[in-house]
Amino acid sequence: MAKLPTTQVRRIDSDDSTISWGLDYLQEEKITPLTWIETPVTSADDATGEVRLFVRHSANTIELFSDLFFVANLETFTQTHSITDLRSLAAYLGFFGIIWFTWFQITLHDVRFSVDSGYERMCKILQFCLFVGFALVGSSFSPGTKEHNNASFQLLCNILFATRLLLVAQYSVALHFVRKRTKALTWPLSLTITLFIFSGGAFYSMTPAFSPESGNGLGIYYVWYIILAIEAAIALGISSVWRNLGFKHTHLTERMGLLTLVIIGEGAIGATKTVGVIMGDGRLQLDASLVVGCIVFILMFCWMLYFDNPPECKFGTVRQQIWAVLHFPFHLGMIGVVEGSQQIALAWRVLSQFGNFLSDVHKACANRHENGVTLTNSTIAAFERLKMPDSPETREIVSLVYQEISAIGNDTNVCSPANTTGGDRMFLPPRLQNLTKRVVGVLFESYNGVTSSSDDPDPGEIALPAYTTVYVYYWASFLFVAASFGIFIIITRHKDRPLNVFDKAAVASRGVASLLAIGLAAGAASEDFVFRYLRSAATLPTVAAVFLVILAVDRYTKYLSAKTLRRNLTGLGDWESLGSQVTVNPKN
Incomplete structure (x- = not known):
């Protein structure tokens, strides 16, 4: 048995207190061994088809960590691309759409089936590597212009294929554990796996279109966005039909809020850089200070308008999914x-x-x-x-x-x-x-x-x-x-x-x-x-x-x-009068 550190040794007066203190020590020191893989199903009734997944009501740190990779891609793309015309603007919007919908599909899986384990952490490492690949592609992402780089576009197709292949593996693991408890979700999970097999195959099949002799391939670019839109619509449609795969009791709303927060935070990073550019001579100028102050106010007001008005806890399965996907134009x-x-x-x-x-x-x-x-x-x-x-x-x-x-x-x-x-x-x-x-x-x-x-x-x-x-x-x-x-x-x-x-x-x-x-x-x-x-x-x-x-x-x-x-509830007209109506009986 491992010897406890002397700083943790306390006088124990009973067996019950020993057990209680030992459990507290295991929890506080987090020395409980990490399982290699964990089932996402907590209970299931095969007769009624009811399934309870191991859902969390709040995000964990690794999910916030993954959001940082998303924002890092945007920061890299912003630094290497200047918006000077409609084509450069379209490239910016297009790249944002590609990485956002990829992040969205990963999030839809994680809020329902992700349980902290060695397997999940390995999946996250692979996702981080793929998002680093997005950054590599983003540095030369200029579709439809003379600077187009077909080699980068081929790499992008392969990265999109790899992300869908990883989702196929993750949903297959989820299906394996669900089938052990019930057959109720076999059909929707199988449809989801099939969806990502087809979408990944479609992305991979686009690779020859960006061969060196194909030119700039302007017409084929739109296929990326068509696939992403169809993929999101079908994935949300499946969870709408099979409500057990819905997001009602998950932390999907918090995940959207966290990404909103890091996007606003990325703006704060950019604001500090802008201060150095427009006030780099060291002089304190009133007009420049006003402009910089307005940037800070805008960031703060955006935060207040979003987080001061959180969504209702329960507002319907379909409404919640529409609310989630509408975060694409909102984040844009x-x-x-x-x-x-x-x-x-x-x-x-x-x-x-x-x-x-x-x-x-x-x-x-x-x-x-x-x-x-x-x-x-x-x-x-x-x-x-x-x-x-x-x-x-x-x-x-x-x-x-x-x-x-x-x-x-x-x-x-x-x-x-x-x-x-x-x-x-x-x-x-x-x-x-x-x-x-x-x-x-x-x-x-x-x-x-x-x-x-x-x-x-x-x-x-x-x-x-x-x-x-x-x-x-x-x-x-x-x-x-x-x-x-x-x-x-x-x-x-x-x-x-x-x-x-x-x-x-x-x-x-x-x-x-x-x-x-x-x-x-x-x-x-x-x-x-x-x-x-x-x-x-x-x-x-x-x-x-x-x-x-x-x-x-x-x-x-x-x-x-x-x-x-x-x-309406109390018949009282002001806040102070409520206290006057409450009678307190002091103890004798």
Whole structure:
């Protein structure tokens, strides 16, 4: 027998206390041996078909650990891909969809059949390795563009096949243990296994489509998402028909909440990086501090809006599954809000500095009509007032700006009255227009951490369209988040828990916020509006203010709902009067 540590030895006065203390010691020190494999079935009645699975009502640490691999993939993909146009945005959304639905299928298994054992931990290790493979694919995931990498897409097909093969093995093990106790779940589990055999085979069969001679294979990309959608629909449909495989008593709602939490946390990591970029010179600036503060407020308000309104404990099997799958657009929107807030902050920094440079150059050229050395000195002074992150790539492209300025100074009559007459009040001669494009391209590359090659378009040409894309994506993400918050409230209510004053006001406030997002996104039709709105730093305060108003409405209407409910139950009109109605009989 193993000798207990001397620090754990206590005086024992009876056999019962010895046993009790020994069991406490085993529990506290967690020295109970880990079983190799454990059955997920606790009880079963073959006559009635009732099965009780070993379900947990809360997530364990290894599930939270697996969520970190999911978010790490998003972080890696975000760092290696910049959203500059619709294609890059589609690639971002597509990669998110692939890893989210893979995570979703793993979660649907774990909340019902996962029991901590050596076997389950080995399965988790394999899943972690596969998610690391997703990160490898994500670094070069650009479908439909000239940068497409067919070798990476073949690897992605193989990884998707491997994840489904692992799910086949896990559900087969679950079927083995269930069949020992009852035959009631043999058919639905067999259907689930068949589903993943077919979906995995479909993913693997796509591998030849990405051979080197197949081109970019644009048409085949959509098959990934069709398979993922069908797979999720059938998996949820099976659990809807066979309610014993449902999620009513599982911790599925907590798993969705945990992933939401780590997504918001990933936004916090990005926010700290953004602070270093826009305030890296060490100076405390009021406008920059306001922008950073708004990012923090947005993250906090997102957390409050989700976790202050948890779903009802029981709101129906089908409703719960719809609620769970609706987290895909919700998480997609949440990623867009937390990551987009950083991009909006960087856009403000770039466009505000560019606006100042443009104004200084316009004054020197169109107002004072400077020429030669005088124009060169004024332009250099305006450019040197810009604050940009310092890097070898930035220094290389900055030298090109100085060459452009010197060439302008060597020309004559660049800013003569004849050359500075135009309909726009910020009109500049063609030579200076080219310079301003070069400057905004330098700012865009330096703040967004991207570098262009000789084959890429001029950064000055893509900077403003890229920010327009980010602007639309940001408000679309806000729309998804606000609408999802409202839908979650509606879908978790039922006939035994109808909508009250709070619910109606909450849905209305989120609906108004959604309409506001649509209206502001429509402003992207005017590039001048986008430029002025982003430059003004009003975007993030607008989002923070809208969230704050929603929270204020929630708090007030919750108070009204609680007051009304209390009045209906007790007939009392205020909280204090309840205490006055309670008679306490002191002991003699």
